[in-house]
Amino acid sequence: MNRTADHTAAGDSPAPVLEARGLHRWLGEAEGRVHVLCGLDLKLYPEKSYAVVGPSGCGKSTLLYLLGLLDRPDEGAIFVDETNLSAGTDEARTRARSAYLGFVFQFHFLLPEFTAAENVMLPMRKLGRLGDSEMRDRAEALLRDVGLGDKTHRFANHLSGGEQQRVAIARSLANKPRLILADEPTGNLDMRNSTLVFDLLQQVAHDKGQAILIVTHNRELADQCDEILSMRDGRFVE
Amino acid sequence: MKLNFQIALRFLFAKRRAMLMSLAGIVFGVSFFIVTQAQTSGFEDFFIRTIWGTNGAVRVQDQFQHTVTTLVAEGEGDAEEQVGFAVPLREGRSYIEGIQQPRQVMEAVWEFEEVAGAAEVIRGNARITSGFRTQTTEVRGIHLNQYLSVSDLANQVRYGELQTYAEDPHGILIGTLLAERLAVDVGDSVRLQGVDEARRYRIGAIFETGVEEFDKARVFIPLRESRILLNRPTTSSFIQINLIDNDHADRVAAHMQETLNHHVVSWKTTERTWLEVFRALRFSSGITMSVIILIAGLGMFNTLAMIVMERQREIAILRSMGYSRRDIVNIFLSQGAIVLALGTLIGWAFAVLFTMGVESVPIRIRGIIATDHFMVHWSFWHYISAALIASAVVFVASYIPARRAARLEPGDIIRGTGG
Ligand SMILES: Nc1ncnc2c1ncn2[C@@H]1O[C@H](COP(=O)(O)OP(=O)(O)OP(=O)(O)O)[C@@H](O)[C@H]1O
Ligand SMILES: [Mg+2]
Numbered sequence: 001m002n003r004t005a006d007h008t009a010a011g012d013s014p015a016p017v018l019e020a021r022g023l024h025r026w027l028g029e030a031e032g033r034v035h036v037l038c039g040l041d042l043k044l045y046p047e048k049s050y051a052v053v054g055p056s057g058c059g060k061s062t063l064l065y066l067l068g069l070l071d072r073p074d075e076g077a078i079f080v081d082e083t084n085l086s087a088g089t090d091e092a093r094t095r096a097r098s099a100y101l102g103f104v105f106q107f108h109f110l111l112p113e114f115t116a117a118e119n120v121m122l123p124m125r126k127l128g129r130l131g132d133s134e135m136r137d138r139a140e141a142l143l144r145d146v147g148l149g150d151k152t153h154r155f156a157n158h159l160s161g162g163e164q165q166r167v168a169i170a171r172s173l174a175n176k177p178r179l180i181l182a183d184e185p186t187g188n189l190d191m192r193n194s195t196l197v198f199d200l201l202q203q204v205a206h207d208k209g210q211a212i213l214i215v216t217h218n219r220e221l222a223d224q225c226d227e228i229l230s231m232r233d234g235r236f237v238e
Numbered sequence: 239m240k241l242n243f244q245i246a247l248r249f250l251f252a253k254r255r256a257m258l259m260s261l262a263g264i265v266f267g268v269s270f271f272i273v274t275q276a277q278t279s280g281f282e283d284f285f286i287r288t289i290w291g292t293n294g295a296v297r298v299q300d301q302f303q304h305t306v307t308t309l310v311a312e313g314e315g316d317a318e319e320q321v322g323f324a325v326p327l328r329e330g331r332s333y334i335e336g337i338q339q340p341r342q343v344m345e346a347v348w349e350f351e352e353v354a355g356a357a358e359v360i361r362g363n364a365r366i367t368s369g370f371r372t373q374t375t376e377v378r379g380i381h382l383n384q385y386l387s388v389s390d391l392a393n394q395v396r397y398g399e400l401q402t403y404a405e406d407p408h409g410i411l412i413g414t415l416l417a418e419r420l421a422v423d424v425g426d427s428v429r430l431q432g433v434d435e436a437r438r439y440r441i442g443a444i445f446e447t448g449v450e451e452f453d454k455a456r457v458f459i460p461l462r463e464s465r466i467l468l469n470r471p472t473t474s475s476f477i478q479i480n481l482i483d484n485d486h487a488d489r490v491a492a493h494m495q496e497t498l499n500h501h502v503v504s505w506k507t508t509e510r511t512w513l514e515v516f517r518a519l520r521f522s523s524g525i526t527m528s529v530i531i532l533i534a535g536l537g538m539f540n541t542l543a544m545i546v547m548e549r550q551r552e553i554a555i556l557r558s559m560g561y562s563r564r565d566i567v568n569i570f571l572s573q574g575a576i577v578l579a580l581g582t583l584i585g586w587a588f589a590v591l592f593t594m595g596v597e598s599v600p601i602r603i604r605g606i607i608a609t610d611h612f613m614v615h616w617s618f619w620h621y622i623s624a625a626l627i628a629s630a631v632v633f634v635a636s637y638i639p640a641r642r643a644a645r646l647e648p649g650d651i652i653r654g655t656g657g
Binding site: 027062065068070071072090091094095097098099103105109110111112113114122123125126127171175 | 241245248249251252551552554555556557558559560561562563565647648649650652653
């Protein structure tokens with residue numbers, strides 16, 4: 001069946017948390033200019049988990065940056081709450097990133113001079129919805145969820161690669177975003193921890209009504225998602 | 239803001255080595271700016287006080303008359319009906335040397351509420367002789383009490399007592415250098431040869447103003463004596479005035495000149511050359527020290543630009559979490575502000591210590607002033623100016639990198655680092 005997101009929802013389903021229409025993205029300059037994304041349409045609904053799969057270099061990360069409002073498409077639009085944010089002001093996009101989106105980079109980026117808990121608190125402190133002790137409690141709970149309950153006060157640069165990745169996942173969940181975009185969140189993890197993290201993300205989607213979209217090379221994990229989006233050369237394919 | 243400040247602090251701490259250099263530069267620039275200002279304005283201040291203490295702030299001298307040359311046209315007809323009208327052709331002034339009616343002028347001077355003291359002075363030249371030595375001298379006839387209110391003579395006495403002079407109707411006060419040349423001491427007697435009169439006086443005290451040309455030529459004798467010696471039975475040479483605020487001298491002098499019909503000069507006019515020399519000195523040392531602050535700012539610009547380069551990934555992460563461009567600008571401006579605040583505070587502390595140190599450095603100066611140690615002037619404004627200059631430099635040094643950091647697109651950064 002056709003796996004573009006349009007076909008996944010029945011007519012009476014709730015409004016999508018994010019909708020992308022006709023995304024095009026060229027990268028590079030002049031001769032080296034590459035058509036990385038060639039017209040992608042996508043609707044992401046609450047309570048659903050999506051897996052993006054495809055060979056290396058097919059444009060998965062590029063797509064995620066567009067959806068995460070970290071980059072702007074050359075053509076097409078991205079709607080959040082019926083607002084076209086791909087053409088929005090930097091302020092509007094920044095606000096949306098803060099309140100609606102959680103992002104996990106492929107190469108798990110933390111601020112090295114901050115502890116694990118402080119890293120998780122950074123988005124909460126920016127959003128400013130919780131008090132100090134509530135933020136601290138939530139950060140510690142999230143770190144427990146990813147199996148790092150005993151390392152909350154470790155500085156990020158004293159954590160292993162897999163531990164850092166899990167902190168980054170905990171951080172992406174901090175503000176209870178409507179949509180979590182994770183670029184190979186289990187790339188550095190062993191079997192046990194990948195399952196732990198993956199189950200956590202699934203649970204977030206199914207129990208809390210958030211949507212998750214993860215890029216993964218792990219077919220087994222992808223199969224557990226509600227929907228698989230296969231990509232090749234900048235297009236969704238069967 | 240508190241959050242951004244905290245992030246700034248951590249970024250800065252990670253780069254503390256490089257930042258310590260900029261910090262040291264600012265501390266150095268700020269403290270030396272203050273010390274050199276304290277010093278140059280210290281000497282300037284001392285010079286001004288010396289001038290006030292010897293010449294007063296304002297001097298009323300030669301009387302003038304407005305001269306109006308008029309063209310009178312005579313009407314024709316009866317003598318009774320004759321109407322003459324005068325047309326002023328040329329306005330000018332003619333001076334009459336000295337003050338013809340000292341008492342009236344003194345009274346008029348005291349009408350000005352800015353006046354703190356006024357003294358009548360008769361000035362003239364005489365030859366002073368002691369033993370075989372003779373010198374020309376500038377005699378000043380004064381009422382001691384009046385003169386003390388317009389000068390610092392009380393504190394300029396080096397040998398003897400003013401009291402001895404005051405009690406002696408034939409007393410004389412002479413300058414240190416003149417006393418040396420004549421080889422005379424307190425209690426000795428000297429002979430003054432005036433216009434056509436020669437009289438003897440006993441040295442009551444020896445004074446030192448610090449101004450060489452005064453100390454080697456001036457003597458003071460009672461006013462009444464000078465009238466005889468210099469043959470000026472009624473007139474005076476000038477009236478020396480001190481004001482409640484001597485900085486207003488120009489304005490008061492202009493006002494007095496208008497109402498008194500006498501030529502009135504302010505110390506700012508008579509000492510203009512020296513005042514300009516001091517101002518140029520203060521200005522040039524200020525510029526030099528500002529350049530040091532500027533160089534510290536360049537170092538800081540360099541360090542901050544480096545931090546921006548190294549922190550691109552972190553900037554992208556912060557942006558992905560909802561930190562705005564403004565937050566990023568604030569983070570980098572805060573780093574500048576932290577270094578600025580530390581640098582200024584430490585610089586101030588050093589400035590206080592240095593200034594205290596400099597004040598005790600011995601140096602012997604004679605000429606336009608006399609001092610045995612460095613002069614400093616403590617002014618709050620030196621501290622404020624240094625802080626303002628440092629702030630301006632640091633602001634520019636941190637704003638440019640901050641702007642660059644904020645302009646970076648998170649997507650571009652991440653792609654560049656292989657995410
Ligand atoms: N700055 C750039 N200039 C030109 N081409 C680029 C640039 N950045 C990325 N590309 C190309 O865009 C394509 C998509 O890259 P992207 O990172 O999205 O791939 P990916 O699907 O995430 O791969 P992987 O699974 O290895 O992470 C790749 O072919 C890459 O070479
Ligand atoms: Mg990728």
